[in-house]
Amino acid sequence: MPFLENILAPVSVVRLIGPSDVAIQGLTFDSRQATSGKAFFAIRGVQADGHAFIFKAIEAGCSVIICEILPEGLSSQVTYVQVNDSAEALALMAAGFYDHPSKKLKLVGVTGTNGKTTCVTLLHKLFRELGYNAGMLSTVQNQINETVLPASHTTPDAITLNALLQQMVEAGCTHCFMEVSSHALVQHRVTGLTFAGGIFTNITHDHLDYHKTFDEYIRAKKLFFDMLPAKAFALVNADDKRGAVMLQNTKASTHEYALRKATEFKARIVDNSIQGLHLEIDGNEIWFKLIGTFNAYNILAVYGAAVLLGEDTHEVLTVLSSLTSAAGRFDYVVSDSNITGIVDYAHTPDALENVLQTIQQIRTPSQQIITVVGCGGNRDATKRPIMADIACKLSDRVVLTSDNPRFEDPQEILNQMQQGVKPVDFKKTLSIVDRKEAIKTACALAERGDIILVAGKGHETYQEVKGVKYDFDDKKIVKTMFALMGK
Numbered sequence: 001m002p003f004l005e006n007i008l009a010p011v012s013v014v015r016l017i018g019p020s021d022v023a024i025q026g027l028t029f030d031s032r033q034a035t036s037g038k039a040f041f042a043i044r045g046v047q048a049d050g051h052a053f054i055f056k057a058i059e060a061g062c063s064v065i066i067c068e069i070l071p072e073g074l075s076s077q078v079t080y081v082q083v084n085d086s087a088e089a090l091a092l093m094a095a096g097f098y099d100h101p102s103k104k105l106k107l108v109g110v111t112g113t114n115g116k117t118t119c120v121t122l123l124h125k126l127f128r129e130l131g132y133n134a135g136m137l138s139t140v141q142n143q144i145n146e147t148v149l150p151a152s153h154t155t156p157d158a159i160t161l162n163a164l165l166q167q168m169v170e171a172g173c174t175h176c177f178m179e180v181s182s183h184a185l186v187q188h189r190v191t192g193l194t195f196a197g198g199i200f201t202n203i204t205h206d207h208l209d210y211h212k213t214f215d216e217y218i219r220a221k222k223l224f225f226d227m228l229p230a231k232a233f234a235l236v237n238a239d240d241k242r243g244a245v246m247l248q249n250t251k252a253s254t255h256e257y258a259l260r261k262a263t264e265f266k267a268r269i270v271d272n273s274i275q276g277l278h279l280e281i282d283g284n285e286i287w288f289k290l291i292g293t294f295n296a297y298n299i300l301a302v303y304g305a306a307v308l309l310g311e312d313t314h315e316v317l318t319v320l321s322s323l324t325s326a327a328g329r330f331d332y333v334v335s336d337s338n339i340t341g342i343v344d345y346a347h348t349p350d351a352l353e354n355v356l357q358t359i360q361q362i363r364t365p366s367q368q369i370i371t372v373v374g375c376g377g378n379r380d381a382t383k384r385p386i387m388a389d390i391a392c393k394l395s396d397r398v399v400l401t402s403d404n405p406r407f408e409d410p411q412e413i414l415n416q417m418q419q420g421v422k423p424v425d426f427k428k429t430l431s432i433v434d435r436k437e438a439i440k441t442a443c444a445l446a447e448r449g450d451i452i453l454v455a456g457k458g459h460e461t462y463q464e465v466k467g468v469k470y471d472f473d474d475k476k477i478v479k480t481m482f483a484l485m486g487k
């Protein structure tokens with residue numbers, strides 16, 4: 001059990017009141033989790049200010065308080081550490097508390113608007129196949145070798161994160177592949193970690209509810225490359241115009257991948273069909289099971305990272321060619337009457353456009369595309385009309401519906417989506433609030449050979465309404481509807 005003075009060193013302390021040789025039994029930033037002997041971090045959040053809960057934390061037995069503003073009426077039983085940024089202090093001290101597990105692994109982070117889960121899942125599967133013990137932290141799930149642990153965030157909070165990395169070290173893992181979200185970067189969830197490499201996939205419209213402007217969103221992503229150490233690699237998509245921006249101030253060695261530009265890691269698409277991708281990489285022609293141009297980028301990112309981690313190019317390509325994508329990413333079923341139902345986690349304008357363009361490329365002229373799509377509540381509202389417009393532009397029929405309404409009125413979200421539907425597309429568009437009914441309608445509309453895309457929820461097995469998660473699984477519903485309708 002570490003003492004406060006052992007883990008305080010990297011933190012710039014404004015004022016220390018009380019002894020520093022106190023044993024710390026645990027860390028928490030939530031007074032509801034506070035117990036005897038823990039250190040409580042008062043963090044200013046979006047909904048609340050943790051400083052309001054300092055007294056509750058002390059009542060629950062916390063003996064150390066880390067805060068930005070000292071409370072009135074200090075207790076002589078407690079050590080107070082005043083800092084400039086409690087979230088930063090939390091991350092630095094969490095790394096120390098768990099004895100710096102990120103230094104004992106090759107930790108690779110992936111950031112970008114789309115493709116993070118796909119890349120970390122492929123990297124994890126690849127390194128497992130190559131014989132390594134490896135961990136993964138992703139939106140879908142966390143993994144220590146083959147042991148699956150549930151994930152509540154794309155990037156966990158600094159305490160959970162360091163605890164998971166420590167468990168990976170104890171399980172003998174040599175590598176960990178993790179998603180680094182823009183929220184995590186701004187909130188210091190990954191501060192104090194030692195990365196062996198960082199990957200940038202792309203940056204397009206999302207999360208403007210949180211970051212306010214696109215420039216702020218870019219700045220958040222760039223924080224990741226600015227924090228990489230000199231020994232690490234920074235690998236970016238050079239076809240994205242922000243790829244170069246990410247590399248501007250990094251100390252890490254810089255590397256690029258691309259389909260269009262001439263770069264260190266480069267591929268050419270020979271063929272792109274529902275069977276997969278046929279790529280030429282470094283003079284090798286290879287078939288991959290993954291579908292769509294966007295996955296050619298993901299394959300290149302994973303290939304580049306594996307090579308930069310010292311793996312053999314041929315071995316990497318051989319294993320990669322056998323891998324399938326993460327759950328809920330271009331996940332499809334084909335009915336008895338040859339209707340294809342695709343479930344995909346496209347929940348941003350760019351992802352939706354990419355997945356629909358891929359479907360356009362692989363369909364024959366007689367196959368209709370029927371898209372079912374909604375947008376999440378209490379998240380970026382500006383993407384709603386844009387996503388509806390993209391769905392209409394690239395589909396023959398569209399059923400607008402709900403995603404996770406959370407605490408918003410689902411009809412209001414639908415109204416906002418409808419604002420993006422152009423008059424010319426009114427005839428092809430339906431709006432059905434109930435997602436199950438919407439999927440049922442799409443299945444009823446589908447004729448032999450047609451393609452249904454159910455976008456936005458991918459792997460999710462629930463629908464979140466007013467704080468309650470109800471069972472809901474797009475893929476299961478599509479299958480059930482095909483069976484019920486005898487399609």
Ligand SMILES: CC(=O)N[C@H]1[C@@H](OP(=O)(O)OP(=O)(O)OC[C@H]2O[C@@H](n3ccc(=O)[nH]c3=O)[C@H](O)[C@@H]2O)O[C@H](CO)[C@@H](O)[C@@H]1O[C@H](C)C(=O)N[C@@H](C)C(=O)N[C@H](CCC(=O)O)C(=O)O
Binds near residue numbers: 029051
């Ligand atoms: C907007 C956002 O990111 N919020 C995250 C943030 O919470 P917050 O700042 O809103 O917390 P708050 O409710 O204002 O409370 C402030 C402080 O008071 C404390 N508190 C509060 C109440 C109380 O009784 N006692 C108490 O001590 C809280 O523990 C907190 O420390 O910090 C929390 C702890 O790390 C996160 O759980 C929480 O994620 C919320 C649930 C969330 O939905 N986040 C999403 C948007 C998110 O992070 N998404 C990204 C993925 C994005 C992508 O797709 O790229 C992710 O990495 O998952």
Ligand SMILES: Nc1ncnc2c1ncn2[C@@H]1O[C@H](COP(=O)(O)OP(=O)(O)OP(=O)(O)O)[C@@H](O)[C@H]1O
Binds near residue numbers: 346
């Ligand atoms: N490289 C890519 N470029 C653009 N779109 C992509 C790319 N990879 C995947 N997509 C699309 O984005 C969707 C989400 O992919 P993925 O889950 O890998 O992204 P993510 O970055 O992890 O998303 P999140 O921010 O929700 O964690 C996929 O279902 C697909 O439609």
Ligand SMILES: N[C@H](CCC[C@H](N)C(=O)O)C(=O)O
Binds near residue numbers: 139154375376404457
């Ligand atoms: N990681 C994404 C998840 C979006 C998934 C979508 N189904 C929704 O609920 O909006 C986010 O936090 O924006």
Ligand SMILES: [Mg+2]
Binds near residue numbers: 140
């Ligand atoms: Mg993800």
